[in-house]
Amino acid sequence: MTSTRRDAFQAIADPTRRQIINLIAHQPLNLNAIAENFDVSRPAISQHIKILIECGLINIKKNGRERYCEAKLQPLNEVAQWLEQYRKGWEERFDKMDDLLEQLKNKNK
Structure with missing residues (x-):
């Protein structure tokens, strides 16, 4: 089985992922704060976050029990x-x- 290399083009192909990038472009947010902006399930947002991480556009920082999503726009x-x-x-x-x-x-x- 071959793994698919994800890239920035795949990340921005989805409007939800573009909106997530916009949300965290200026300040890191935790997963709950991100999910509150969408009318989809938390697992669906987590899947989008996972793809954005694989594409190199998000970095997860742990602060205590919270996980914050930080944009990496490079x-x-x-x-x-x-x-x-x-x-x-x-x-x-x-x-x-x-x-x-x-x-x-x-x-x-």
């Missing part, structure tokens, strides 16, 4: 780099459209 750089190639292409297209609109505007004066 793996999202891989997503940002992948998107960058498309952002540049779209910017070029928008620049060309701006030029065309400016030409049309000047032509109608």
Whole structure:
């Protein structure tokens, strides 16, 4: 049996996981505090947390009996780099459209 390597793309593919990342991006939260934000079961949230840990986007810190989820956003750089190639292409297209609109505007004066 081969194990699947999880990555940041898999992490952000699910809207619940994206929301969990948003919740803990600025401050660590315990599992209960995270689960309170969702209308799904605590085991379902725990499964999402497990996937985010496997993707390298969450680190668990123990503080007494509590377990806090802490965001590790560095793996999202891989997503940002992948998107960058498309952002540049779209910017070029928008620049060309701006030029065309400016030409049309000047032509109608």
